[in-house]
């Protein structure tokens with residue numbers, strides 16, 4: 001164990017799909033825009049997640065936990081927690097992770113799990129508000145503005161403190177897909193910035209692995 005001025009904050013990344021936010025974080029680290037972090041491990045609940053392949057190509061440790069092999073959500077999250085601890089993750093970064101986080105993980109990393117959501121929370125958040133459904137609802141309601149939010153993960157889905165947001169106009173001819181793409185570009189800028197600030201503000205003074 002050592003202080004943060006000697007070691008970087010180790011990120012445990014959880015993802016389920018293409019992993020473009022994970023890639024944006026990894027690129028920010030490589031380019032020196034996220035100097036206080038390093039990726040400890042990438043964990044996925046889908047063996048075929050593209051994000052896993054990208055991590056493997058970068059030489060980052062990866063692990064897969066498939067839901068079907070566990071008898072409960074708690075058992076699943078205990079296994080995930082054990083892997084994160086074994087790889088000495090300091091904070092957990094959800095990057096397109098499609099599972100709800102339960103007690104073992106929340107209790108092992110209190111106030112240290114963050115997520116990115118493609119809306120201006122608290123609007124268009126909560127259980128079931130995932131992926132394209134968010135943008136479909138925004139377009140259907142003729143909102144003038146949407147965006148993305150980085151927030152703390154708690155036992156209330158999408159309900160934790162918002163750490164940062166980017167706003168994006170909804171254009172008259174936007175489809176859910178065009179809006180999603182424009183917001184995703186903002187996500188890739190916002191997430192590394194907020195992670196950097198979060199580490200400096202909340203983690204840097206604590207003892208890291």
Ligand code: GRF
Pocket residue numbers: 015017018019020021022095096097116117118131148184187
């Ligand atoms: C992003 O839109 C993010 O806001 C949401 O899931 C999507 C993940 O995309 N939580 P990617 O896998 O990072 O490309």
